[in-house]
Amino acid sequence: MCKGDEMIGYPNKKNLHSSVSFDNHTSRGMSLEDDLNDSNAYYRASNRALIHKKPTPIQVVKVDYPARNAAKITEAYYKTPSTTDYNGIYRGKPIDFEAKETRSKTSFPFSSIHLHQIEHLKKVLFHGGIGFFIIRFSHYNETYLLDAKFLINLYENGTKKSISYNEVKNHGSFIRNGLTPKLYYLDNVDSLYFKEEYPNEKK
């Protein structure tokens, strides 16, 4: 709650990215995030969906007041998120997903998925939400949507510590690239989770 906050515009657009760009992501990791943020902005503007990236959780330790009512955080640390990065509403249904990028040419390592993200997505499915992962293989610049149930099952019951590029190709849904949106991932969501309304669509 930020009841009664005074607000002023922040002119420097460069800094708009800084709140996420330090979030232990590589620059490649950023690009998928940027693509998704731009796509979600487009989907919101076109009233197709209401999906946001959650703010990065930060533990504030020290705040200075250089001026009256001016709060300047001078010591803070990144916290581990307890949920996935993205959630929202699409066609009346809760949507929740995590996005990850790998430079590997051969496989996506499960080590880059946090256990709490798995636990969270299991709860999303339990409560009737739509949950998935968006995985990009940077080397091929290919992005796939993987159903949460499928990946969680591999993560928990599989014998390997990763999912191969070919498995992702075979079991995932390829996300088309574009300009607006950068990633047409809701088309994949339509064909995967709203089949009855799109009987002729194929995965």
Add this chain to the structure above:
Amino acid sequence: MCKGDEMIGYPNKKNLHSSVSFDNHTSRGMSLEDDLNDSNAYYRASNRALIHKKPTPIQVVKVDYPARNAAKITEAYYKTPSTTDYNGIYRGKPIDFEAKETRSKTSFPFSSIHLHQIEHLKKVLFHGGIGFFIIRFSHYNETYLLDAKFLINLYENGTKKSISYNEVKNHGSFIRNGLTPKLYYLDNVDSLYFKEEYPNEKK
């Protein structure tokens, strides 16, 4: 969309504490947030719902790396959230709400609701989610759930800049207090938004 309306919040000390998840329980603004966080933790643990408070958006400007892998934020500012504070999933439906507290004995001032929160909740309703406000009158220690559509209509078309305590009593749904959860607000959600499944419940 976040990028368009980036702002920096300058909360005063009380609001500062209420905008970060942080050990201080002194301010009244904190107590409703604490009650809701505790209630949501209980509802998650009991698998009744999956609802979280979103992290407070913070604009990170400078980060030091005193040690390898140790990121210390040394300059950051509070940003205006572009959404409400709470969202999640309940009985397969998207839930989204904002919580506000007032010390006034007579009315809840609309000035403590940000326009972007109104805009966001309108989108929540448009996309088929359940949206509402939780408003506490600290003086009476009474907490009410107010349907988003009702309050937005007053906010946009009403002649007054506030909603009176009596209007909240009459049009809102009183939230029962307890120990676990501190606020039984999902019972109100049941009776308001899942009536067909609870035909005998009263508001």
